[in-house]
Amino acid sequence: MLPTLDARLSAAAELVRPGEPVADIGCDHGKLTAVLAASGKYPKVIGADLRPGPLAKAEQTLEYAGCKDRAELRLGDGLSVLSPGEVSTIVLAGVSAQTTWEIIEKAPWVSAPGGPRLVMVPATRHSDLRRWLWEHGFAFAADRPVQAAGRWYAVMAAEYTGRVYAPTFAECLFGSTGEWPEGKGYADWQKAKLPRMRLGVPDGSALAQEIDSLLAGLPSQAASRPALPKGEPLAKPVTLRGLPRPPTLGEVAARQR
Secondary structure (H helix, E strand, O other): OOOOOOOOHHHHHHHOOOOOEEEEEOOOOOOHHHHHHOOOOOOOOOEEEEEEEEEHHHHHHHHHHHHHOOEEEEHHHHHOOOOOOEEEEEEEEEHHHHHHHHHHHHOOHHHOOOEEEEEEEEOOOOHHHHHHHOOOOOOEEEEEEEOOOOEEEEEEEEEEOOOOOOOOHHHHHHHOOHHHOOOOHHHHHHOOOHHHHOOOOOOOOOOHHHHHHHHHOOOOOHHHOOOOOOHHOOOOOOOOOOOOOOHHHHHHHOOOO
């Protein structure tokens, strides 16, 4: 029996490049791995996990789904289980933003033109992951808000272009989620965090003004940013030299402790 995917994993599956090899890193129970393998759309499907326990559960899931012979399971840490160029899409779902970028940093071959598409579903700190990706030369192919188990997630697809982009606070907060029907619900959820964030920001600063504008319901830059098709890089922005970079959401939260 084929497992049922929740909204997060269903959206992630839709962002995998069809007809090319794919790896589900941190596959856990193996539901996504099984659905990808059973679809017959991919010449190679790899499921990997750091721990033997979840990998054993993934093997059972593949067996129950009748596609055990169409997927390969590997035990290992992050992307160490892959060879450069082995897959065209890498799925990283269910880990924190920081764990996501730490996994990417340990595999330099990912950050190269023509490298794999990264499909990510960060469990926390969506804004910080968006900032990290832009500041490290990645461009977004998709940034979709989905709701699962009573909370909001952002399902992101990004590809390395080498063009570094300095995003605004609002762009990090919302990405291009406003282009989706669920965008308003996600934006409201993100905005609900702003009053607490504002407490740690000095009055009169550029970041304080941007947060105040968002709280007042004024249009943000993120709302008007065009879609980014298939990893095409954003136009390089005009910035003022010498101005400090706005702090990440994690840095704002740290100031309140």
